[in-house]
Amino acid sequence: MTTLLLLAALAVAGAGVGISRRWRVFGQAVMVAGGLGLMGVVVLEVRQNVLPQRPDARKRCAMAVSYGLANCLLGDMSGQSGKVVLLFPPRSVMDAETEKNYEDGFLLSLRHGRANLKLKAARLEGAKGDLAAFKRTLEQDREAMAVVSFAGAPEGLDTLFSAGQTEGPSFYVFDADGTTRWLGALKAGRIKAVVVPRPGTDVRDAEGMGRMPEKILDRFFLLATPENAEEIAAGLKTESKVQR
DSSP, X not given: OHHHHHHHHHHHHHHHHHHXXXXXXXXXXXXXXXXXXXXXXXXXXXXXIISOOOOOXXXXXXXXXXXXXXXXXXXXXXXXXXXXXEEEOOTTTSOHHHHHHHHHHHHHHHTTSSSEEEEEEEEOOSSTTOHHHHHHHHHTTTTOSEEEESSOOOTTGGGGSOTTOOSSOEEEEEOTTOOOTTHHHHHTTSEEEEEEEOTTOOGGGXXXXXXXXXXXXXXXXXXXXXXTHHHHHHHHHHHHHHHO
């Protein structure tokens, strides 16, 4: 788009030079218009590259969540290669812009990792938290080495894993609803990490926190692993009882 504007401004300025040979005043006016167009293109380039717009609070938080999950995945799979499925909820639950924010945050984190991973985005079809929808979607990517669910954890999540299962993709979950449906699978190591919102926080407060995803993650979210799963789940359950 910027290139087209630049060419258009140059064309107008060039036309002004030609016109001024016959109609001096009119030609000069066209040249001024072309010059103003060139100045506008320069201002646009400065805004986009030197002074990029600050993302809003929700976008920052989405990218921080992806940062946390991507770092966990990279820590587990350093030096490996394969496909990673990013699992998103139905469009009725998450709009395209929010989905893109999560995906972009994950891509940015992977650029700094030491793994050769290819991402595939998949969207669940069905009601929110529908276990059958999870199963149908995962059946299509049996060769994936990891699945990152931005669609939370459905009821009956444990049934996705066979007893004593040692093969299959590693799971990472963002549970925006702050449930504990992932607890059993996380303790068993079938899920590697879960990010949940920190109780009592408001993501709108992230607006003044700068761009550091690790700071936003630490301030507004909790990272549950097999080692601290019980502690995180207990805190979420306590908060749920207080809210009732």
